[in-house]
Amino acid sequence: MSPTEAPEKPAVVEFRSTSKWYGQVIGVNNLSLRIGPGVTGLLGPNGAGKSTLLQLATGQLRPSQGEVRVLGVRPWSNAGLNRYIGLCPEQDAMFEWMTGRGFLRACGSLAGLGRKAARQAADRVLEQVKMTAAADRPVRGYSKGMRQRTKLAQALIHDPQVLFLDEPLTGTDPVARHELMELVAGLAKQGRTILVSSHVLYEVQTLTSQIVLMNRGRLVAFGDVRQIRDLIDAHPHRIVLKGPDRRALAAKLVRWDDVEGVELPRDERSIVVETRAPDRFYQRLPQLAREADAPIEEIYSDDDNLESVFKYLVNP
Structure with missing residues (x-):
């Protein structure tokens, strides 16, 4: 569509x-x-x-x-x-x-x-x-x-x-x-x-x-x-992950070939991952979440809201 x-x-x-x-x-x-x-x-x-x-x-x-x-x-x-x-x-x-x-x-x-x-x-x-x-x-x-x-x-x-x-x-x-x-x-x-x-x-x-x-x-x-x-392929999806040891989590994610970038925001328990292959990324997360040294407590994407869609499609 x-x-x-x-x-x-x-x-x-x-x-x-x-x-x-x-x-x-x-x-x-x-x-x-x-x-x-x-x-x-x-x-x-x-x-x-x-x-x-x-x-x-x-x-x-x-x-x-x-x-x-x-x-x-x-x-x-x-x-x-x-x-x-x-x-x-x-x-x-x-x-x-x-x-x-x-x-x-x-x-x-x-x-x-x-x-x-x-x-x-x-x-x-x-x-x-x-x-x-x-x-x-x-x-x-x-x-x-x-x-x-x-x-x-x-x-x-x-x-x-x-x-x-x-x-x-x-x-x-x-x-x-x-x-x-x-x-x-x-x-x-x-x-x-x-x-x-x-x-x-x-x-x-x-x-x-x-x-x-x-x-x-x-x-x-x-x-x-x-x-x-999902159709806005020119822009990477931004996915937020939260866990007790975000640095260990980030160290693993930066090695994934479908991850284009990792940010560490002010929230000390969060990292923001950018990927152009969100489906593949989500499929790999369960295995990562089971690893004891990089547990994941919460996952969500800000790119699924209207504000993100609005900015992507209207702003030059």
Whole structure:
């Protein structure tokens, strides 16, 4: 699988050779992508095209070239699709004088719910995002984290099948962040398709290993973090080993032909090994771990996280 090749799965959100430009500025450049059920993380530096991609998917922008489909239909100029998709935007757009409950009831009515159904839906989503206690306070008095919870609630008010979340955790405290991530994970388990845009890599990694990585309007990589990392052959894998006698361990490893370098960080029990043949390296480790003069207590690789993938693929 190449870094830009999507795994085979039912496509709920699909971009077909899609481009969007604003005069001389290209927001999305010839992007082809198929996204199926579950959580997919959308990553990229500022100006990568993430917001443009979400606006195309939610029908706020019309593609300059190519095609966008969500649930099999084009989102542009398709008001009927709004019943099945939800958007949590990055920017606030709330009526400050309204209470949280009143705002959500209004959102329910705009989504096509009747008065009773809108009231019931508002109560449901307030409970989901844990805002019931503050529901009758004016929005203008909400903290940033409370506003984020309320924005997520309005995206859920009509129980959509597909969710687009643009930086949904910005400004939230650790407790709120944990609760909202649990909520998103729970929604995915119910079979929903969720595309989460974020610049905070560890947040996305907590939610999913399936990522879309964009840079300068182009698709750089799509797939599982570990699969993508395995394809970056130009960069050696960095593997951390811990043991009571790291110097004895290092002395043995430097003689291995698949080891390109050994570092001794400040942690007195750790060594960092660089190798371009990680599979072979891991196969040989059990025998080394059994040797009494070089015991190994812990093994892990920092190169399997999103930050490493991000740096390798985006930075020149």
